[in-house]
Amino acid sequence: MANIRFENVRKLYGDHVIIDNLNFEIHSGERLVLLGPSGCGKSTILRMIAGLENVTEGHLYMRNERVNDIPPGKRNVGMVFQNYALYPHMTVKENITYGLKVKKVPTNEIEKRLDAAADFLQLKPYYDRKPSELSGGQRQRVALARSTVKNSDYFLLDEPLSNLDAQLRISARTALMDIHNQYKQTMVYVTHDQIEAMTFGTRIALLNKGVLQMLDTPENVYHRPANIFTAKFIGNPPANILENVEYTNGILQIGKQSIQLSDYWKNYVEKRDRNQLVLGIRPEHLQLSKTPIEGSIRAKVKHSENQGSNFAIHLDVEGVNAIAIEASNVFKDGEEVFVNITMDQIHFFDKETENNIGYPENIILKKSQLSNRRTNP
Numbered sequence: 619m620a621n622i623r624f625e626n627v628r629k630l631y632g633d634h635v636i637i638d639n640l641n642f643e644i645h646s647g648e649r650l651v652l653l654g655p656s657g658c659g660k661s662t663i664l665r666m667i668a669g670l671e672n673v674t675e676g677h678l679y680m681r682n683e684r685v686n687d688i689p690p691g692k693r694n695v696g697m698v699f700q701n702y703a704l705y706p707h708m709t710v711k712e713n714i715t716y717g718l719k720v721k722k723v724p725t726n727e728i729e730k731r732l733d734a735a736a737d738f739l740q741l742k743p744y745y746d747r748k749p750s751e752l753s754g755g756q757r758q759r760v761a762l763a764r765s766t767v768k769n770s771d772y773f774l775l776d777e778p779l780s781n782l783d784a785q786l787r788i789s790a791r792t793a794l795m796d797i798h799n800q801y802k803q804t805m806v807y808v809t810h811d812q813i814e815a816m817t818f819g820t821r822i823a824l825l826n827k828g829v830l831q832m833l834d835t836p837e838n839v840y841h842r843p844a845n846i847f848t849a850k851f852i853g854n855p856p857a858n859i860l861e862n863v864e865y866t867n868g869i870l871q872i873g874k875q876s877i878q879l880s881d882y883w884k885n886y887v888e889k890r891d892r893n894q895l896v897l898g899i900r901p902e903h904l905q906l907s908k909t910p911i912e913g914s915i916r917a918k919v920k921h922s923e924n925q926g927s928n929f930a931i932h933l934d935v936e937g938v939n940a941i942a943i944e945a946s947n948v949f950k951d952g953e954e955v956f957v958n959i960t961m962d963q964i965h966f967f968d969k970e971t972e973n974n975i976g977y978p979e980n981i982i983l984k985k986s987q988l989s990n991r992r993t994n995p
């Protein structure tokens with residue numbers, strides 16, 4: 619049972635609170651991604667798990683045992699860093715096996731593990747090369763092999779792919795998933811790249827300024843954001859956020875324009891006793907037309923961006939910037955368009971707390987439906 623649990627964890631550097639009141643559990647054998655903007659505390663959390671940073675307050679458990687005072691060498695953790703941290707004077711083979719030799723693992727066992735990992739990561743042709751004689755992708759595979767042969771219960775990765783080009787990142791990510799499928803360690807993976815998080819994580823822990831914002835599956839983080847920060851951080855382009863939306867008697871007022879809500883949405887908002895709301899809607903859930911459709915609102919096209927497979931149309935909706943995604947661009951800059959909102963995909967947030975005010979039960983979609991609906995996060 620290789621789980622990890624944070625209970626009321628705080629981490630301070632001097633007077634600076636870096637991690638505040640962290641409470642969450644990483645399940646045994648899952649691929650958890652720690653995601654968030656630069657400086658939000660992702661590496662600090664990973665380093666606390668590895669034992670490279672102490673926990674200022676609270677409790678950290680691994681295998682349900684409190685490990686605050688357990689040194690790194692006794693936590694059974696393998697770690698891969700962004701810069702790979704290979705020994706420059708050692709060959710590939712020596713780099714991979716050094717840790718095992720230090721631990722006095724029997725030679726035949728070392729050879730067995732080396733053979734399996736090197737085979738799997740296609741490193742055999744490079745055994746006798748030094749790191750300086752390898753490409754970035756090959757060095758990265760050596761770092762992965764070095765951690766893999768440890769047979770550790772935990773595999774911690776701190777932005778391991780950030781030095782690779784786009785093509786190599788995809789193949790390295792696949793290699794990592796294969797390692798996980800084969801060895802089934804508990805993987806904790808730090809990145810600030812939301813696409814990497816969406817494609818790699820079985821769950822995502824999204825952080826901002828040392829505070830956990832949401833912990834859930836990629837599907838839920840994308841489709842059911844817990845707060846405005848999550849809706850804006852996840853998705854490219856991010857969700858549109860329309861502030862100062864007023865609700866009265868079944869009508870949503872957005873500036874001078876109004877949307878008549880169905881009875882179902884009317885009940886939903888009224889039950890929560892709100893009249894001031896923030897409306898969130900993803901770009902792919904806005905459809906544009908040149909002629910009015912019932913329930914649509916007016917907007918002005920500011921400009922469009924060709925994104926290859928589609929177009930991001932930047933709009934002015936009542937003085938607020940919004941983006942719609944369209945398969946083709948038939949709109950001119952400055953043109954007036956009509957925006958139809960996919961009503962079952964809207965989100966309402968509280969103006970003060972910025973938290974999602976909740977989802978009505980009948981729009982809770984099954985995971986398979988969510989996956990089908992997902993579009994290029």
Ligand SMILES: Nc1ncnc2c1ncn2[C@@H]1O[C@H](COP(=O)(O)OP(=O)(O)OP(=O)(O)O)[C@@H](O)[C@H]1O
Binds near residue numbers: 661810
């Ligand atoms: N040893 C240290 N002493 C003081 N402050 C530190 C130390 N290490 C990190 N910090 C600060 O703690 C905060 C969190 O750093 P951390 O490296 O965990 O962020 P991160 O989310 O991993 O960022 P990035 O994506 O840029 O690597 C930052 O503000 C950083 O400046």
